[in-house]
Amino acid sequence: MAKLRTAVIGAGKMGSLHTRIYSELELSELVAVADSDASKAGELAEKYGCRSFSDPEELIGKVDAVTIAAPTDSHLKIAAPLIENGIAVLIEKPLASSVEQGEEIARLGREKGVTVAVGHSERCNPVVQAMDRLEIKPRFIEANRVSPYPFRSTDIGVVLDVMIHDIDIILSIAGSPVKSVDAVGVDVIGQNEDICNTRIVFENGCMANVTASRLALKTERKIRIFSSQAYLSLDYFRKEGIVIQTAPNVDVVEWIRERQKEPGFSFENVNWPDLLNIENLKIEDKEPLKVEQSAFLEAAAGKRERPIVTAEEGLAALQCAYKILESIKEKAWQ
Structure with missing residues (x-):
């Protein structure tokens, strides 16, 4: 089974968990970690043997699927250019910092035909x-x-x-x-x-x-x-x-x-x-996080119909x- 090139945006606690799981999944080839704090990104990337970036847009062209574990108010800004460039995204809950921003993320996913999942891991x-x-x-x-x-x-x-x-x-x-x-x-x-x-x-x-x-x-x-x-x-x-x-x-x-x-x-x-x-x-x-990420990657690879929680479901919760x-x-x- 061909691997998907993966990355995590956010080097905090949740980002660290997602990075560790991507390093373990059979369908994942962990490529990078990105965070506005370059030292945090570098430290986490060194631990898992991948590259680090301070600007998420530097990932475009280098990855197939990304988990966004950054502050909620940055979700739309980070997700939009990735989705527009055909990169599947899993966005940690809540989907966005407002209903309007959540609607925009869901709309972009539909229009571009890109898998957008939301990290409601309790599901x-x-x-x-x-x-x-x-x-x-x-x-x-x-x-x-x-x-x-x-x-x-x-x-x-x-x-x-x-x-x-x-x-x-x-x-x-x-x-x-x-x-x-x-x-x-x-x-x-x-x-x-x-x-x-x-x-x-x-x-x-x-x-x-x-x-x-x-x-x-x-x-x-x-x-x-x-x-x-x-x-x-x-x-x-x-x-x-x-x-x-x-x-x-x-x-x-x-x-x-x-x-x-x-x-x-x-x-x-x-x-x-x-x-x-x-x-x-x-x-x-x-x-739960491993179940969530595995389903996300399978959906992004066309191996299953949908992720555990879709953008529309994340929007409904929001x-x-x-x-x-x-x-x-x-x-x-x-």
């Missing part, structure tokens, strides 16, 4: 992959993503930094346009919100309650999904989950109904979970995030 989390296989149609979703202060991404609030992971996942499984958004957010440390809770209502009736915080005392990344087919409880952080499907538990419901009719029967010693058919999700422990931010502003605390 590649083995828990999410397992959930997709069950083809659940949710009616209510509850997601919590909280952690101690990360001391990074201080230029954006918790919605674009953290909650957007769950927004992308929820949009992908709700399968319906957003009807309304109601949110409240609080800024504690900086000028952007550090805590946010939002309720998203979809046109098909599905509802989602989403909480994100970067001021918690411990890390928690969980989602619960309720549907007529099953109940799922998933822990992204621990990479584990359970599913309680309706069909195997019909007899349990009927047994309870019959016992309720019996005079004097007591449920005092009955343990509800012991009655249920509870299945542990089978989860393949694969590195649009929903900005609706949440608008709702926060409407309820701004004085």
Whole structure:
């Protein structure tokens, strides 16, 4: 299989991770690292035996696919000339610093016929992959993503930094346009919100309650999904989950109904979970970023139809995030 010449723009923490993975993938020939800080780019390039550049446009003509792990407000400026020159790009989330810029990136990708992926790596989390296989149609979703202060991404609030992971996942499984958004957010440390809770209502009736915080005392990344087919409880952080499907538990419901009719029967010693058919999700422990980048390169090489998260999906998550931010502003605390 012919290799694609790859490069990473951004030599920070995320850029370092992407560079390491490109150096490991069979479909990748790591060519370069680019960063406005030439010393950082040089250090990372030396570690992985490739070239370094301080100007991303110097990569044009030298690479086939690029991951952009630079600050969000530079995504459009960096991505546009690459896309226009036929170079596939994977852009770290969020897609852009505004909906308008996100729309421009998506438009360029469509018009040039170039693969544009967005780095919502949680979509590649083995828990999410397992959930997709069950083809659940949710009616209510509850997601919590909280952690101690990360001391990074201080230029954006918790919605674009953290909650957007769950927004992308929820949009992908709700399968319906957003009807309304109601949110409240609080800024504690900086000028952007550090805590946010939002309720998203979809046109098909599905509802989602989403909480994100970067001021918690411990890390928690969980989602619960309720549907007529099953109940799922998933822990992204621990990479584990359970599913309680309706069909195997019909007899349990009927047994309870019959016992309720019996005079004097007591449920005092009955343990509800012991009655249920509870299945542990089978989860393949694969590195999300590696799954994401491998799919991106396969899409760029024409080996698969699309990357894990397309530009259009990244744009939808961005649009929903900005609706949440608008709702926060409407309820701004004085």
